[in-house]
Amino acid sequence: MSYDWTPEMRDRYDELVRAARERSVPATTHYTREEWRWCGDVGLLGLSVPESHGGSGLDALGTASAMEAFGYGYADMGLVFAAAAHLFACAMPIAEHGTAEIRQQVLPRLCDGRWIAGNAATEDEAGSDLTSLATKAVRTADGYRISGEKSFVSNGPVADVFVVYATTDPALGFLGVSAFVVERDRPGVTVCPRWPRRCCPGARPAGCTCPTRRCQPARGSARRVRVPPSSSRPCAGNAAACSQATSD
Ligand SMILES: Cc1cc2nc3c(=O)[nH]c(=O)nc-3n(C[C@H](O)[C@H](O)[C@H](O)COP(=O)(O)OP(=O)(O)OC[C@H]3O[C@@H](n4cnc5c(N)ncnc54)[C@H](O)[C@@H]3O)c2cc1C
Known part of the structure; x- marks a missing residue:
């Protein structure tokens, strides 16, 4: 596997850092639904989920670089951690092991941020x-x-x-x-x-x-x-x- 970033990954990284800095709020309380929906809007909640189920279908390196950008740009690591737990401990097991029915029902909502x-x-x-x-x-x-x-x-x-x-x-x-x-x-x-x-x-x-x-x-x-x-x-x-x- 090559660990070199493609130009597309670099562009996505820069864009996500910029977007995260712009949206970032100081961590004075728990994250809000509005912040969560923003994560969905910019694609962070479905980075590695197949496009057919509402995600971006990125590979491991593309996903890791995008998460890195989120962590670099956003002030609150609690939200970054929460999004990672949601994507990697919930959405991906469902994407890889769920029945067709459950994937269809649940994944689009997890990817766009309607559900946590x-x-x-x-x-x-x-x-x-x-x-x-x-x-x-x-x-x-x-x-x-x-x-x-x-x-x-x-x-x-x-x-x-x-x-x-x-x-x-x-x-x-x-x-x-x-x-x-x-x-x-x-x-x-x-x-x-x-x-x-x-x-x-x-x-x-x-x-x-x-x-x-x-x-x-x-x-x-x-x-x-x-x-x-x-x-x-x-x-x-x-x-x-x-x-x-x-x-x-
Ligand atoms: C920030 C955070 C978020 C979390 N989020 C979730 C979540 O969303 N969902 C969820 O289900 N859980 C979550 N957890 C819990 C986490 O998965 C458990 O803490 C973890 O599985 C370890 O279990 P334990 O705390 O009972 O420790 P134990 O399993 O009791 O382990 C205690 C110690 O023994 C060591 N140890 C255990 N087994 C072995 C072994 N076979 N050989 C050598 N050493 C061993 C461990 O490394 C550890 O140092 C979270 C934990 C943290 C800190």
């Missing part, structure tokens, strides 16, 4: 080790029923939709973990209020030195949340691939 997404994987007793999730998804006649509690969801307080990791069969280890697209307004979904401090609370994760100034994490829970099978399973039984899409 949060990745709900971490639990009190399951952080790095996704195979020890306590959140369960039980197969029902008409889909799945999800129950469990998540401890650290970036964008959580304002998210419209979540990518929720849950186990369908603990005996299968990581092969038993799937990811589900769960809209915030589904009955049984509870999102706790924003943490009182602007960034991470002192106790969890221990020693957090998060550089973001307006990071918006929240706890949340699902109590017997029903989701349909076809539209809510970005990577059934393949959470490793799904979370890999996040880190790719």
Whole structure:
């Protein structure tokens, strides 16, 4: 792979730095919907999402250079972090592993900024080790029923939709973990209020030195949340691939 920037990448970088500086507001409070929609308008929320689903279809280098421009030009790293969490931990796993139906429904809204997404994987007793999730998804006649509690969801307080990791069969280890697209307004979904401090609370994760100034994490829970099978399973039984899409 060549890491040389093309003239097109340089032009996009310069344009994004200019636009970000112009739009940038000091981080005095949490980011607003207006700022979020601006991110969508300039294409930041769908950089690597295929054009057929509302994104820009950029490759890894094009995406990284555009994100760098955003971070360089915008004053608030909290918004940059939030947009990256939305794109890389939610939109891309859906783009790469979601069913055709869910991609069509969700991705255009994630790319243009109508929706904010949060990745709900971490639990009190399951952080790095996704195979020890306590959140369960039980197969029902008409889909799945999800129950469990998540401890650290970036964008959580304002998210419209979540990518929720849950186990369908603990005996299968990581092969038993799937990811589900769960809209915030589904009955049984509870999102706790924003943490009182602007960034991470002192106790969890221990020693957090998060550089973001307006990071918006929240706890949340699902109590017997029903989701349909076809539209809510970005990577059934393949959470490793799904979370890999996040880190790719
Ligand atoms: C700013 C921020 C935003 C976040 N946003 C989200 C989010 O949007 N969604 C979400 O689900 N989670 C989110 N998290 C949580 C994050 O994913 C977890 O903190 C992370 O997975 C680690 O889990 P843990 O804190 O439970 O630590 P643990 O998994 O308990 O790890 C504790 C320590 O042990 C080390 N360790 C763990 N396993 C091994 C091993 N096998 N070998 C060697 N060392 C090991 C780790 O490196 C770490 O130093 C966020 C965290 C931060 C700081």
